[in-house]
Amino acid sequence: MRAAMLSAALLLSLAQTALATPALAAPVVAEIKVSVGPDLAKKADTIGTREFDLLATDLKRSIARKLPPRPGGGTLTLVIEDAKPNRPTAQQMSKTPGLSMESFGVGGARISGVYVAPGGARTPIDYSWYESDIRQARYGATWSDAETAFDKLAVRLSKDQFGPR
Numbered sequence: 001m002r003a004a005m006l007s008a009a010l011l012l013s014l015a016q017t018a019l020a021t022p023a024l025a026a027p028v029v030a031e032i033k034v035s036v037g038p039d040l041a042k043k044a045d046t047i048g049t050r051e052f053d054l055l056a057t058d059l060k061r062s063i064a065r066k067l068p069p070r071p072g073g074g075t076l077t078l079v080i081e082d083a084k085p086n087r088p089t090a091q092q093m094s095k096t097p098g099l100s101m102e103s104f105g106v107g108g109a110r111i112s113g114v115y116v117a118p119g120g121a122r123t124p125i126d127y128s129w130y131e132s133d134i135r136q137a138r139y140g141a142t143w144s145d146a147e148t149a150f151d152k153l154a155v156r157l158s159k160d161q162f163g164p165r
Contacts (some may be wrong), residue, residue: 004050017158026160027073027117027160028070028074029067029073029115030074031062031071032067032076033073033078034062035076035079036055036080037112040082040083048089048090048102054143055146059078059111060100062074063148066154066155066158067157069159072118073118074117076115076117077113077114079111079112079113080110080111083110084107086108086140086142086143087140088100089146091144104140105132105135106131106133107130107136108131108146108148108149109130109146111153112127125157128149129153
């Protein structure tokens with residue numbers, strides 16, 4: 001009986017704490033725009049322009065999963081400033097003898113942008129994430145770490161955390 005009363009008191013305490021703590025509100029987004037920044041675009045000869053479309057599509061998809069576009073929302077404009085692959089791209093393998101899909105390294109991405117709310121308020125976005133442990137790279141695909149960076153950014157944005165990290 002005493003254990004049941006303690007459990008009930010604990011549950012009531014947790015419920016009151018949850019109600020007193022304000023939840024972070026995700027921004028309402030009507031449109032998501034993604035582009036490639038000039039620094040990354042300079043690497044077109046090295047990594048291949050086809051890769052830019054893959055990265056932009058993946059970033060847009062990651063964001064849309066966490067912030068589905070809804071009418072009446074603001075515009076989220078994102079720029080992929082940098083991206084490092086975990087494995088060589090087709091372009092890199094064709095230009096560099098000795099590279100193969102067995103080659104691997106750490107990767108990641110840096111993204112900037114702006115969220116413009118329906119009222120016109122602008123909120124800058126600055127985020128980057130790069131893997132630091134080479135042991136994780138062996139099992140990834142070409143853009144695994146960049147995709148992880150995109151997913152982590154999407155989670156942060158869904159929690160209304162726009163600042164740098």
